[in-house]
Amino acid sequence: MIAEAGLAALWFAAALAALQLALAAIGVRRSMASGTAGISGDGLTGQILSAVRPVAVVQGALAALALGLLILVFVRSDMSVLLVAENSHSDKPLLYKIAGAWGNHEGSMLLWVTILGLAGGAVAILEHRLPRPTLIATLGAQALIALGFYAFLLFSSNPFARLNPAPADGNGLNPLLQDPGLAFHPPTLYIGYVGISVAFSFAVGALVTRDVGPAFARAMRPWVLGAWIFLTLGITAGSYWAYYELGWGGWWFWDPVENASLMPWLAATALLHSVTVLATRDGLRAWTVMLAVVAFSMSMIGTFLVRSGILTSVHAFAVDPKRGAFILALLAIYIGGALLLFAARVGTVREGNRFDLVSREGALVANNLLLSVVLGIVLTGTLYPIVAAAMGVQLSVGPPFFDKTAGPVALILVAIMGAGPLMRWRRDDANAVLGRMIVPVAATGVTLAGFAALADGIHILPLLGLALAAGLATASIAPLWKRDLRRTPLFTWGMVVAHLGIAVSLAGMASDSAFTQQTLVAARIGEPQHVGPYTITLEGVRPVIGPNWSAIEGKLTARRGDGAPFTLRPQSRFFATPPTVTSESAIATRFDGQLYTVLGQMDEQGRWQLRLWWKPFVTLIWAGGALVALGGALSLFGRVRRERRAAKREEEA
Amino acid sequence: MKAKHQRLILALLALAAVVGAALLALSALKDQAAFFYAPGDVKKTGLPLGRAVRLGGMVEGGSIRKMPDGVSIRFVVTDGVAKVPVAFTGIVPDLFREKSGVVAEGSFNPDGSFTATNLLAKHDEKYMPPEMAGSMHETKTLKQ
Numbered sequence: 001m002i003a004e005a006g007l008a009a010l011w012f013a014a015a016l017a018a019l020q021l022a023l024a025a026i027g028v029r030r031s032m033a034s035g036t037a038g039i040s041g042d043g044l045t046g047q048i049l050s051a052v053r054p055v056a057v058v059q060g061a062l063a064a065l066a067l068g069l070l071i072l073v074f075v076r077s078d079m080s081v082l083l084v085a086e087n088s089h090s091d092k093p094l095l096y097k098i099a100g101a102w103g104n105h106e107g108s109m110l111l112w113v114t115i116l117g118l119a120g121g122a123v124a125i126l127e128h129r130l131p132r133p134t135l136i137a138t139l140g141a142q143a144l145i146a147l148g149f150y151a152f153l154l155f156s157s158n159p160f161a162r163l164n165p166a167p168a169d170g171n172g173l174n175p176l177l178q179d180p181g182l183a184f185h186p187p188t189l190y191i192g193y194v195g196i197s198v199a200f201s202f203a204v205g206a207l208v209t210r211d212v213g214p215a216f217a218r219a220m221r222p223w224v225l226g227a228w229i230f231l232t233l234g235i236t237a238g239s240y241w242a243y244y245e246l247g248w249g250g251w252w253f254w255d256p257v258e259n260a261s262l263m264p265w266l267a268a269t270a271l272l273h274s275v276t277v278l279a280t281r282d283g284l285r286a287w288t289v290m291l292a293v294v295a296f297s298m299s300m301i302g303t304f305l306v307r308s309g310i311l312t313s314v315h316a317f318a319v320d321p322k323r324g325a326f327i328l329a330l331l332a333i334y335i336g337g338a339l340l341l342f343a344a345r346v347g348t349v350r351e352g353n354r355f356d357l358v359s360r361e362g363a364l365v366a367n368n369l370l371l372s373v374v375l376g377i378v379l380t381g382t383l384y385p386i387v388a389a390a391m392g393v394q395l396s397v398g399p400p401f402f403d404k405t406a407g408p409v410a411l412i413l414v415a416i417m418g419a420g421p422l423m424r425w426r427r428d429d430a431n432a433v434l435g436r437m438i439v440p441v442a443a444t445g446v447t448l449a450g451f452a453a454l455a456d457g458i459h460i461l462p463l464l465g466l467a468l469a470a471g472l473a474t475a476s477i478a479p480l481w482k483r484d485l486r487r488t489p490l491f492t493w494g495m496v497v498a499h500l501g502i503a504v505s506l507a508g509m510a511s512d513s514a515f516t517q518q519t520l521v522a523a524r525i526g527e528p529q530h531v532g533p534y535t536i537t538l539e540g541v542r543p544v545i546g547p548n549w550s551a552i553e554g555k556l557t558a559r560r561g562d563g564a565p566f567t568l569r570p571q572s573r574f575f576a577t578p579p580t581v582t583s584e585s586a587i588a589t590r591f592d593g594q595l596y597t598v599l600g601q602m603d604e605q606g607r608w609q610l611r612l613w614w615k616p617f618v619t620l621i622w623a624g625g626a627l628v629a630l631g632g633a634l635s636l637f638g639r640v641r642r643e644r645r646a647a648k649r650e651e652e653a
Numbered sequence: 654m655k656a657k658h659q660r661l662i663l664a665l666l667a668l669a670a671v672v673g674a675a676l677l678a679l680s681a682l683k684d685q686a687a688f689f690y691a692p693g694d695v696k697k698t699g700l701p702l703g704r705a706v707r708l709g710g711m712v713e714g715g716s717i718r719k720m721p722d723g724v725s726i727r728f729v730v731t732d733g734v735a736k737v738p739v740a741f742t743g744i745v746p747d748l749f750r751e752k753s754g755v756v757a758e759g760s761f762n763p764d765g766s767f768t769a770t771n772l773l774a775k776h777d778e779k780y781m782p783p784e785m786a787g788s789m790h791e792t793k794t795l796k797q
Contacts, residue, residue, distance in 0.1 A: 247744075284663075286660070287663065287667070351660060365663065365666075368667075369666060369667060369670040370670070372667065372670055372671055372674070373670050373671070373673065373674040374674070375674075376670075376671045376674030376675050376678065377674050377675075377677065377678045380674070380675055380678035380679065380682070381678060381682070384678075384682055384686065385686070388686075393688070394688065394689035395686045395687060395688040395689055396686070396687045396689070396707060397682065397685065397686050397687070398685075398687060398705070398758075400685045400705065401678075401681055401682060401685035401686065404681055404685065405677055405678055405681045409674075520724050520742065520743060520744070521723070521724060522722060522723020522724050572747070580747075580748075581747035581748065582747065583744075583747065598744060600724075600744035600745075601744070601745070603719055603723050604719070605723070607723045609723060609724055609744050611743070611744055
């Protein structure tokens with residue numbers, strides 16, 4: 001019964017989405033024809049417009065109910081539900097039964113649409129400053145997006161389909177996914193993707209009502225910021241998950257699914273900066289709307305790449321060409337429709353304020369252009385193999401391509417990032433800007449010279465990365481210089497922290513690629529091995545049993561110089577359902593880096609393969625990512641607080 | 654500068670940036686894309702020397718030999734048409750087996766052997782790389 005109730009909730013939610021779309025379309029049309037009714041709030045038009053908000057809230061609640069019921073059938077291990085039988089097992093720990101609800105194609109699409117519905121409900125409840133017709137048009141656009149995904153779920157990916165007869169037990173969850181990361185990584189990324197869709201709906205709403213201006217930008221900004229924070233967290237967490245779970249010692253593989261999350265992030269970063277120009281300076285109007293369309297397109301392409309099964313990875317749960325075609329059709333309708341609307345209405349977007357080339361706006365335009373270039377490169381590199389495959393050529397595009405093309409552009413971007421916050425709005429003096437840049441430039445130069453002299457044979461990209469990280473770190477803090485720190489607005493702090501986070505992360509990436517040391521040996525028990533500053537001895541190997549796996553565990557004793565010895569226990573795990581072997585690396589984190597160990601196989605002479613890495617300051621990569629997200633959160637909090645106060649003052653006046 | 658001009662310049666800059674990015678990307682792709690080869694392809698097209706490629710096929714039964722250092726192996730990849738000897742140093746993936754599918758990343762040597770920097774083993778039917786699915790299928794039809 002639970003599964004049927006879930007399916008019913010899903011159908012009701014879809015029907016409400018259709019109602020929401022219809023009401024919004026009629027209401028906005030009528031209010032635009034009369035020009036007044038929507039604002040005064042009386043009459044039939046007003047009633048229609050008022051009805052949209054509660055419909056949006058209930059639609060979100062119903063989608064959440066459907067997801068809740070799906071989680072319930074997973075927790076109860078109801079094997080008569082096809083999805084549970086295929087992807088779960090009664091022996092699985094409870095956490096993975098809950099998270100396993102979205103560790104498969106249908107469930108993850110239900111999570112997607114639930115977050116979309118909840119976001120629509122949140123817009124309906126929270127947003128009060130936007131003119132009502134624009135808000136209702138926004139909710140209409142949101143309903144249109146949701147409707148497509150409800151159709152996708154109901155017609156080609158029903159998560160509640162029954163299986164008759166029910167099997168005794170299920171197939172289990174892919175062991176690579178049996179990690180606390182599964183509980184965290186997909187929801188975070190989806191909130192990011194969906195947040196961008198809200199920003200897109202705002203843009204569509206503003207285009208429909210011809211109301212592109214600072215008010216629209218201020219309404220959209222918290223959503224862009226929020227989406228961006230979650231994308232940042234999702235990417236950072238995903239990167240660390242891949243780092244420790246795959247046992248390859250790498251933190252970014254330029255895998256298409258990684259790119260699928262990076263591309264919306266790049267577009268959202270550009271949008272975040274241009275929406276600030278629009279909100280504070282009323283400039284870059286058409287450009288901001290265009291970026292909202294691009295960012296949404298990227299999150300749709302991301303969903304398509306990951307969910308269509310066109311890519312092979314742990315993310316592509318099942319290959320079904322029908323589903324790929326369905327998502328592709330949705331993609332074409334939404335992106336094509338948005339571009340058409342943009343082309344038709346861009347003429348009505350009035351010119352915003354102008355600015356000089358040397359100004360904060362100028363730097364932000366440069367930032368936007370360079371981010372677009374990186375985005376273009378990543379998009380080309382990601383789609384090229386798919387296009388080639390369609391033409392019968394099989395190839396793959398990997399790290400060498402992205403490092404060589406996106407790497408240099410990203411470094412230029414970092415240089416501009418340092419300069420931007422030191423410029424004034426509207427107009428600035430080039431010489432004065434250079435004067436303010438002296439300390440960061442000096443920091444870059446000293447770091448460059450220092451590492452070039454001390455670190456022999458360091459490659460050019462890591463060297464530049466380290467130098468620019470030092471420059472960017474100093475430049476990021478510079479806006480706080482000589483300011484009363486307690487009076488500095490929270491969103492300025494946010495900018496400083498986020499930019500500093502990029503510097504920290506860049507330093508970690510450069511340090512990892514420049515200074516990592518690795519040892520690969522077949523080790524006899526008791527024989528000391530060396531990696532970086534550590535001496536490591538394999539003391540022994542023993543079998544261990546987990547809740548739904550058995551493993552071979554190595555006991556390693558590591559010692560740094562004369563320091564106290566400590567133990568690391570890398571494992572090779574065997575899962576019975578489905579039969580899979582995974583290696584669990586053992587990692588020791590120190591303030592200046594990580595010792596990363598992987599246990600391989602035993603050979604005929606009783607030697608065990610060991611792979612040992614010493615990765616100096618690698619943790620800065622994710623610490624930087626966390627700082628970037630923290631900066632975003634500070635900025636969001638600061639903006640919302642200021643808006644609240646402004647609203648209060650308006651009421652009192 | 655007139656308002657219209659600034660807008661036009663911005664639009665042109667954006668267009669130039671995106672086109673530039675695409676051109677840069679496409680020119681780099683020519684050198685950096687790793688093409689997929691089955692052992693039989695090498696006979697037809699000649700050795701692709703000096704570039705990263707992927708070699709896919711079956712690990713020939715009884716061909717895996719372990720080297721004395723304990724971390725290097727040699728094996729033969731076959732697609733039923735031709736055979737390529739492969740050398741690899743590192744920890745092999747857990748599902749790397751004889752008579753099972755493999756995709757090796759690396760480059761060919763002038764003598765026709767292959768030096769792999771990474772091995773991707775077949776997981777199960779659900780997670781098989783599409784290249785591999787393609788080459789396996791081809792092998793089957795060739796044998797029939």
